[in-house]
Amino acid sequence: MGRKIPEATIRRLTHYLRCIEFIKEDGDKIVQSRDLATFCDISDSLVRRDLSYFGEFGTKGVGYPISKLEDHIKKILGLDKIKKTVLAGVGNMGRAILNFPFIKNGFQIVAAFDVKKALIGNKINNVPVFHIEDIKEIIKRHSVEIGIIAVPQKEAEEVANKMIDGGIRGILSFALLKCPLKKKVPIRYIEIAAELEILSYEIEKEG
Amino acid sequence: MGRKIPEATIRRLTHYLRCIEFIKEDGDKIVQSRDLATFCDISDSLVRRDLSYFGEFGTKGVGYPISKLEDHIKKILGLDKIKKTVLAGVGNMGRAILNFPFIKNGFQIVAAFDVKKALIGNKINNVPVFHIEDIKEIIKRHSVEIGIIAVPQKEAEEVANKMIDGGIRGILSFALLKCPLKKKVPIRYIEIAAELEILSYEIEKEG
Incomplete structure (x- = not known):
């Protein structure tokens, strides 16, 4: 693994994993x-x-x-061991996240967090919901590696910093975070509005 | 606009729009x-x-x-006119999409589609839900430009081709589409599993 791997290759490895999932369902043993x-x-x-x-x-x-x-690609991506994950924000998007079978991709959501009293203490898809104030403590206690942020934009930065206080190793955020945060950790974004806007640009360019 | 604009610049323009939204809320007139x-x-x-x-x-x-x-960036991205949009798939993710205020970004969701009888004929956030069989006809009738795909992976390719039959100009998909489709149109993906997997790789690389 001496050579530097381009990000485009890493992304395609994830596509190969999706393709392998399809092929396995068909029962094939060779690709x-x-x-x-x-x-x-x-x-x-x-x-x-x-x-x-x-x-x-x-x-x-x-x-x-x-x-x-499959095993080899998973090893390269660090997916050969389950990564403990938390979710901040149990709105519509948060619920969609809790319904994904991320465990098969190597991610186990161990806890979710919100501020709404009615949600706290419940379980959604077997994941317990805590108050957002407890997020630092629970990340620490369970050595959680990944935090998913699905809270409103205005709260996102504060939540990210709380995750960092708990020792999170990486963040996936649906809200754009105003940088810099307390500490630099790898951050990836799911930018639905931005993707629509870029698509709009591409459509206009096509004419 | 003679020079070719790099994709990274286009993405940053969407970030500048987010920043402008923040600043406008604070009441500032100059950035x-x-x-x-x-x-x-x-x-x-x-x-x-x-x-x-x-x-x-x-x-x-x-x-x-x-x-x-703001006006200038919106014009560059083709957001100066509302783009009619449809949504295929009214599961958790679809409902999250219907709750986003995409209209302020220039996208109006005019119809949603599913196969579940209980959903069809209802309105969710003022958006009427039709049977997926009607998608081609409704895209045609309303000159819909953008299709959002939030159906299960196995159905995604068929839905994409139906959208293309209706004359859709661009697709945003939460499921990876097996290519090639009936006709090449701009496609963008929201890949939540892939982003988590790439994040995993970045975390392991940091050590």
Whole structure:
């Protein structure tokens, strides 16, 4: 793993995982680079180049043993061990998150947080809901690695800093965070409005 | 607008819009490039370079008139006219989408679609829900430009092709689409699992 891996390759690895999930459901045990290429609408050679970052796989013309490829990609992405995760904000988006089977991707949501009294003390999809004031303590106690932020924009920065106080290692946020936060940790965003706006730009460009 | 605008600039324009929304709430009428820079955790000079793609704004040392800057960014992104939008899939994620005030971003959701009988004929947040079989017809009739896909992965490709049959100009999808579709239109993805997986990789890389 000496070479630096481009971010575009890392993203495509996640697409290969989705493709592998499909293929496994069909009961196949071998995957060809062209299956991955077709699924992702890219070239065979790009797939082979991506996989070559991680040494040799499979036999030329025969394909890759699917479970070995899956294990390898998961290991590269750090998904070979379950990552404890918390969710801040149990509105519509938060509930959607709690309904995703993220555990199969390697993420276990151990607790959710909100400010609404009616929610606190309940369980949603087996995940207990606590008051947001307890988030630092619970992150610490359970060595939670990832925090998902689905609170309103105005509260997002404060929640992020509380997560950081608890020792969170990375944040996925649906709200744009005003930087800088207390400490730099990896942050990724789900920007639904931005994606629509960029799509609008792309549509106008197409004419 | 002679020069080609990099995608990273387009994305930052959406961040500047978010920043402008904040600043407007505070009642300010002028924005400095350093306000945008601080919000986005980037350099002043990058902000000024981004804005220079679109000609001269503001007066050196004085800043940009906020409503003029907002109008200009919206025009670049094609957000100066409302874009009619449909939503396929009224599960948890679909409901979260219907609760977003996308209209302020320039997107009006005119109809939602599902297969569940109990939902069809109802209105959710004033948006009528139809059977997915009607999607092509309604897109055509109302000249809908954008389709949001929030159906299960297995149904996503078929729904995308129905949208394309109706003449949709662009798609935002929460499910990865197996390509190629019937016709190439701009597609953007919201990939929650992928973002978590990339975050996992970034956390492991930090060590």
